[in-house]
Amino acid sequence: MTIRLHVNIDHIATVRNARGTRYPDPIHAAYVCEDAGADGITAHLREDRRHMVDRDIERLRESITTLLNLEMAGTDEMIGIAERIRPDCITLVPERREERTTEGGLDVVGQRKQMEKVAERARKAGIRVSFFIAPEEAQLVACRDLGAEQVELHTGEYCNLSGNGQLEELERLRHAARVGHELGLSIAAGHGLTRFNLPAIAAIAEIEEVNIGHAIIADSLFMGLGSAVRAMREALNRGLALREK
Ligand code: PXP
DSSP states (O other): OOOEEEEEOHHHHHHHHHHTOSOSOHHHHHHHHHHTTOSEEEEEOOTTOSSOOHHHHHHHHHHOSSEEEEEEOSOHHHHHHHHHHOOSEEEEOOOOTTOSSOOSOOOTTTTHHHHHHHHHHHHHTTOEEEEEEOSOHHHHHHHHHTTOSEEEEEOHHHHHOOHHHHHHHHHHHHHHHHHHHHTTOEEEEESSOOTTTHHHHHTSTTEEEEEEOHHHHHHHHHHHHHHHHHHHHHHHHHHHHHSOO
């Protein structure tokens, strides 16, 4: 029994883009994640290209040996890109330009027509479709009706809450996972997950996959910052050794 761990590497590109440099390279990050046991790499190509750009997705497709999950809005532009690049899976998410990160789940019920069109095009291209939704029965049923293989339950609310509120949201996620599974959907979860709030989610029997980004990149700073400082000190010392005596 295992749960697929898909690592979202968007924020490697965020750091790169902050300076317009070539580093840190998301493809390098993907290799490190795969080497450390990630089952897949997730990247979100946003309409405003604030982190990942089209070429990153193309290079990931050419390079990685695990699964590529492309998070995207369900627009004609994005499905066109997916048809060309052919990720293993697309996760359809809501997207608003002004948001800091994906806020709320996709309203599959309200956007049924467009989502149906996008899911159909993905299916024809041999791409698995996952819908990122709030843990609500109506959304689960709509996803099943559209022929989705998978849903990703939005864990953001659960991660933001504490105490009884968090326990109630956990119960909603448990219920949604059960209902989704009974509808024949594969169940993934993601957003806001950390080493601390993940175990309760991983304990839900139906969950087969998690998508985690921000917390892993954040942890990597402190798990690796000391090494980076030591490496810089070595470079400094190499320069010192070159000084004329
Ligand atoms: N799943 C989906 C659908 C997302 O949009 C995101 C954020 O891009 C994640 C998972 C990862 O969330 P986090 O970066 O908070 O781990």
